Amino acid sequence: MQTVVFLILFPLAAAFLLLAVPRGRIRTIVVSVSAALIALAAIVLTAQVLGREAQFFEAGGHVTDVLIFAAEAALGLIITVISFRRRQYLAAALMLASLIMTVVYEVKLAGEARVTYNLFVDNLSVVMALIIGVIGSLIAFFALGYMEAYHRHHPDVPDRSNFFFFIVFAFLGAMNGLVFANNLLWLFFFWEVTTFCSFFLIGYGRDAVATRNAFLALKFNLIGGLAFSAAICLLTLNAHTVALSELPSAAAGAVLLPVALLAFAGLTKSAQMPFSAWLLGAMVAPTPVSALLHSSTMVKAGVYLVIRLSPVFTFVDGGKTVGLFVALVGAVTFLLASCMAVSQGDAKRVLAYSTIANLGLIILCAGLGGPKLTWAAIMLVIFHAIAKSLLFLAVGTVEHAAGSRQIESMDGLVGYLPRVAAAMIVGIAGMFLAPFGMLISKWATLEGLVDANPILTIFVAFGSAVTLMFWVKWLGKILIIKSAPENIETHVPGTQSVTLGVLSLMTALVCVLFPLVSKYFLEPFILATYSSGYWQNAQNIAILLIMMAVVLILSLPLVFPGQKERSFRPQYLGGANLAAKEKFHGAMGQDIQVTLKSMYLQNIFGESRLFPLGVVSSLILIIIMLGVVV
Amino acid sequence: MNIATTVLAILIYLIAAPLVGGLLAGVDRIISARMQGRYGPPLLQPFYDVLKLWQKENILVNRQQKVYVLSFFVFVLVAGGIMFGGGDLLLAVFALTLAGVFLVIAAYSTFSPYAHIGAEREMLQMVAYEPMVILTTVGMYMTTKSFSSFDIVQEESLLFLRLPFIFLGFLFILTIKFRKSPFDISMSHHAHQEIVRGLTTEFSGRDLALIEVAHWYENVFLLGLVYLFFAAVPAVAVTVTLATYFLEVFIDNNNARLKWQHALGSAWLVTLVLGVSNVILLAFR
Numbered sequence: 001m002q003t004v005v006f007l008i009l010f011p012l013a014a015a016f017l018l019l020a021v022p023r024g025r026i027r028t029i030v031v032s033v034s035a036a037l038i039a040l041a042a043i044v045l046t047a048q049v050l051g052r053e054a055q056f057f058e059a060g061g062h063v064t065d066v067l068i069f070a071a072e073a074a075l076g077l078i079i080t081v082i083s084f085r086r087r088q089y090l091a092a093a094l095m096l097a098s099l100i101m102t103v104v105y106e107v108k109l110a111g112e113a114r115v116t117y118n119l120f121v122d123n124l125s126v127v128m129a130l131i132i133g134v135i136g137s138l139i140a141f142f143a144l145g146y147m148e149a150y151h152r153h154h155p156d157v158p159d160r161s162n163f164f165f166f167i168v169f170a171f172l173g174a175m176n177g178l179v180f181a182n183n184l185l186w187l188f189f190f191w192e193v194t195t196f197c198s199f200f201l202i203g204y205g206r207d208a209v210a211t212r213n214a215f216l217a218l219k220f221n222l223i224g225g226l227a228f229s230a231a232i233c234l235l236t237l238n239a240h241t242v243a244l245s246e247l248p249s250a251a252a253g254a255v256l257l258p259v260a261l262l263a264f265a266g267l268t269k270s271a272q273m274p275f276s277a278w279l280l281g282a283m284v285a286p287t288p289v290s291a292l293l294h295s296s297t298m299v300k301a302g303v304y305l306v307i308r309l310s311p312v313f314t315f316v317d318g319g320k321t322v323g324l325f326v327a328l329v330g331a332v333t334f335l336l337a338s339c340m341a342v343s344q345g346d347a348k349r350v351l352a353y354s355t356i357a358n359l360g361l362i363i364l365c366a367g368l369g370g371p372k373l374t375w376a377a378i379m380l381v382i383f384h385a386i387a388k389s390l391l392f393l394a395v396g397t398v399e400h401a402a403g404s405r406q407i408e409s410m411d412g413l414v415g416y417l418p419r420v421a422a423a424m425i426v427g428i429a430g431m432f433l434a435p436f437g438m439l440i441s442k443w444a445t446l447e448g449l450v451d452a453n454p455i456l457t458i459f460v461a462f463g464s465a466v467t468l469m470f471w472v473k474w475l476g477k478i479l480i481i482k483s484a485p486e487n488i489e490t491h492v493p494g495t496q497s498v499t500l501g502v503l504s505l506m507t508a509l510v511c512v513l514f515p516l517v518s519k520y521f522l523e524p525f526i527l528a529t530y531s532s533g534y535w536q537n538a539q540n541i542a543i544l545l546i547m548m549a550v551v552l553i554l555s556l557p558l559v560f561p562g563q564k565e566r567s568f569r570p571q572y573l574g575g576a577n578l579a580a581k582e583k584f585h586g587a588m589g590q591d592i593q594v595t596l597k598s599m600y601l602q603n604i605f606g607e608s609r610l611f612p613l614g615v616v617s618s619l620i621l622i623i624i625m626l627g628v629v630v
Numbered sequence: 631m632n633i634a635t636t637v638l639a640i641l642i643y644l645i646a647a648p649l650v651g652g653l654l655a656g657v658d659r660i661i662s663a664r665m666q667g668r669y670g671p672p673l674l675q676p677f678y679d680v681l682k683l684w685q686k687e688n689i690l691v692n693r694q695q696k697v698y699v700l701s702f703f704v705f706v707l708v709a710g711g712i713m714f715g716g717g718d719l720l721l722a723v724f725a726l727t728l729a730g731v732f733l734v735i736a737a738y739s740t741f742s743p744y745a746h747i748g749a750e751r752e753m754l755q756m757v758a759y760e761p762m763v764i765l766t767t768v769g770m771y772m773t774t775k776s777f778s779s780f781d782i783v784q785e786e787s788l789l790f791l792r793l794p795f796i797f798l799g800f801l802f803i804l805t806i807k808f809r810k811s812p813f814d815i816s817m818s819h820h821a822h823q824e825i826v827r828g829l830t831t832e833f834s835g836r837d838l839a840l841i842e843v844a845h846w847y848e849n850v851f852l853l854g855l856v857y858l859f860f861a862a863v864p865a866v867a868v869t870v871t872l873a874t875y876f877l878e879v880f881i882d883n884n885n886a887r888l889k890w891q892h893a894l895g896s897a898w899l900v901t902l903v904l905g906v907s908n909v910i911l912l913a914f915r
Contacts, residue, residue: 412741433731434724443720446764450771454913457768458761458906462898465760469753472731476738476749481692540718547708547725554701558694571691571742571832582741596746599754604894 001057003045004121004180007129011038011173018165028144031165035137038172042133046126050520053528054122056182056245064118068189069106073099075196079218088215094222098192101229105236113236115243120182123525127378128179128304131385134506136172136296138499142393143168143288145493149400150286157205164204168292171197175297179304184235184242188228191265191301195221198298201289202282213281220278224268224302231261244308252317256629259312259319262305263326263367264622270302270359273333273618276611279356283348287396290348294355295389300381303362307377310369311529318629324453325625327367329618331459333360336614338463339605341470347395347405350470351388354431357463358384358438364456365445371526371534372448378522379441379514386510387430387437390503394424397500401491408597413478415485420492421478423500428478430507432471435547437511444536466605473598480596483582512548515541636715643714643850644707651846652676658879665883676846680839688835691740698736699837705729706844710851716780719767726851730756733829733841740832748828752816754890758897759803765905769796770858772912779854783861790859792912797859799904801874803897807852809845810882813893823887849875 014034021027049055076099083092121129147161174197177190195218203214235242238254247255271279282293293299306326313323334357341353358380365377397420398413399405414421430437442464449457510517518536527533570577573584573594586592603609655676663670672678690696709725712718730752737749771777773792774785782789790797806813811820817828830841853871860867888896 434728461761461764465757469757479739480741481739557697571740
């Protein structure tokens with residue numbers, strides 16, 4: 001239990017310390033040590049919990065409850081005031097409404113529901129704690145070098161990096177609280193804190209766009225927050241419990257509507273259609289923020305909650321219908337977001353759409369529930385967290401080193417930033433390519449869907465096909481070989497290279513060791529939840545591992561070129577090559593440099609066509625979902 | 631299926647598939663010639679072509695491209711090995727996709743405008759056929775409760791009877807996979823369709839030979855999938871499989887190349903109408 005409390009409170013303490021520490025070497029030390037301690041604590045917790053049943057802790061009493069309430073009210077007031085001063089009246093009204101609900105609840109209803117155990121830890125919490133502790137901390141470490149460079153690149157942005165690191169660490173603490181909370185009131189508190197943290201991080205640049213997008217994120221997530229508090233009120237009134245662990249065994253009448261509302265909150269936080277706009281807007285923030293929001297914090301809170309709810313969908317009468325509509329929202333989001341990713345040229349936007357799509361896939365699995373799909377959902381969370389943080393940080397590094405984050409400008413990246421390109425390739429391979437990472441889970445998803453609801457495989461079939469397209473054309477751009485590129489790798493700060501290296505290694509390790517991850521982390525959790533397990537077919541695991549080995553062997557000549565020198569011919573340019581490579585003699589008598597551009601298929605997969613479609617269809621699905629239970 | 635028979639099956643596939651594929655290619659050329667009022671090359675001409683390519687100088691634009699081509703070749707074999715070894719069909723399809731990705735990357739790496747366009751079109755083709763291929767495996771699972779080709783081939787009733795629309799949809803995308811007109815948009819074996827040969831513009835010698843042999847392996851893999859639809863009655867299965875190949879040759883000779891928009895649009899439409907309706911029918915029975 002000490003480890004759990006440490007994981008919640010220590011990041012917060014580190015956060016306050018970082019507010020006081022000046023930038024420079026002392027900050028580097030404080031951030032590195034705190035990050036290492038958080039990661040270490042997550043690993044220690046793993047050792048303590050793995051192989052045991054879920055443990056519940058009372059943790060705190062009346063005083064803690066009052067403190068949490070006070071903190072929630074104070075934060076709510078601060079946000080309300082900020083919104084008013086920025087003339088964001090809708091945000092202010094939403095915040096105020098949420099605040100009033102919290103106060104009314106505290107005064108009128110708080111006595112109605114008693115929770116014995118406020119905190120708990122099981123294998124799923126441990127998986128999340130590892131993601132937060134290891135990947136989140138790595139991103140904080142990466143931010144050290146990045147933020148220095150960021151302020152050099154953006155002299156107009158006031159340097160508030162103390163505040164930046166304060167929020168980052170507070171964020172990690174809140175996320176830990178969120179995954180260990182059994183008391184929904186506590187969970188809600190941490191839930192709202194993550195909303196506020198992302199609000200401050202997105203608005204870091206303080207220009208008009210950053211401010212607008214920060215408030216957009218705030219508004220969407222506050223709507224989810226309102227649904228969350230409504231769920232808590234209903235649960236207190238009808239079910240007399242606000243313990244997460246008691247939901248699957250509660251009476252259907254009392255629990256269905258609150259669970260639907262909680263799932264709704266999960267959809268907003270994990271940026272599903274129709275709420276995806278806030279995550280796309282969040283791209284204005286410095287890259288470590290994007291990496292943090294997309295991989296280890298924020299959006300993962302949303303899918304975490306839905307995964308926690310999936311036993312309720314399965315075991316409570318009528319829950320399957322709610323779950324089905326949640327799954328449908330995920331399915332629609334997966335398909336449309338994957339399509340829209342094809343039309344994007346900005347690497348960060350491609351990554352954003354890919355995140356939204358993958359979260360949709362996780363929601364699809366969690367909504368339907370059952371052993372196999374829960375397995376797939378958690379595997380997706382793990383692989384996505386590692387590979388996506390790696391990709392964001394790699395894109396951020398390229399942006400600073402080469403001056404652009406457009407995919408079109410990454411032609412031949414492997415020539416001038418070989419190590420960063422290698423990290424990016426590992427990330428991309430981990431995101432979609434057989435036999436690695438996400439594909440293992442996508443495969444389990446397909447297998448699970450055929451049993452659970454075969455019609456939904458249609459979404460996955462089409463979605464996966466377009467996924468292939470946007471990743472391969474990016475991969476292809478990176479791997480273009482140009483003549484005599486100049487290596488500019490020395491421009492990359494050390495903290496960034498180290499983080500990219502560690503994350504690449506982790507991606508590779510998790511791919512190779514996924515059977516162990518499954519055996520020690522996932523299977524016990526699934527067995528405890530559904531009292532039947534999901535074991536992958538040993539033969540298929542063997543095939544996957546053999547395929548990985550084959551890829552590794554085949555790529556050896558790329559990494560270690562032999563001594564033998566041979567001459568290469570220039571490519572065919574219509575018969576008028578010039579002596580200089582990649583130039584040709586054009587029809588108008590000029591010498592023309594070859595440039596190649598990719599297809600973006602705006603007319604087919606453009607945002608302006610598909611986004612409104614997604615918003616309308618998912619809104620209808622959500623309305624039906626809530627309508628069914630009311 | 632024990633290990634010895636699995637290994638044997640895979641070995642037979644590895645050795646026999648290129649022979650069968652090459653012979654089919656030879657038959658293809660003779661039939662095509664007759665359809666065009668020519669006499670045509672000898673049956674073994676495809677083998678002579680590959681042997682000749684093998685002896686030619688391998689002209690390269692960069693060091694990496696032949697590694698990717700080899701990877702493409704190996705993973706086409708892996709895909710077939712998984713299927714003919716009785717393994718999981720989804721895995722086999724994924725392995726084939728991985729192979730396709732390697733081929734596209736090989737073309738991209740050369741930084742050649744013609745290869746680049748070919749690579750993008752190849753990618754569009756993958757996007758066009760992939761949903762139907764996945765739905766085919768899904769349909770087979772729904773009728774046999776297994777993704778394993780070993781289980782599917784032992785199914786006692788004809789899969790075709792419960793998957794008629796999926797079979798038709800699969801036939802449609804087979805034209806793309808066989809690289810036949812009207813869907814040979816990334817590279818065409820008809821000289822009248824393109825002046826520079828798209829995807830394979832920058833490959834020569836042994837690399838081009840490897841790509842050709844991989845294509846034979848791939849064709850046998852695809853015909854193997856066709857076989858599975860009728861596996862309950864082997865005689866029918868063999869007949870239908872050969873008839874399918876003949877049908878593709880026939881279509882090839884009677885169509886000019888379409889734009890990629892039409893390939894993508896029609897393939898998705900066919901998948902939506904035929905594939906999806908079949909899946910829905912199966913789900914509700």
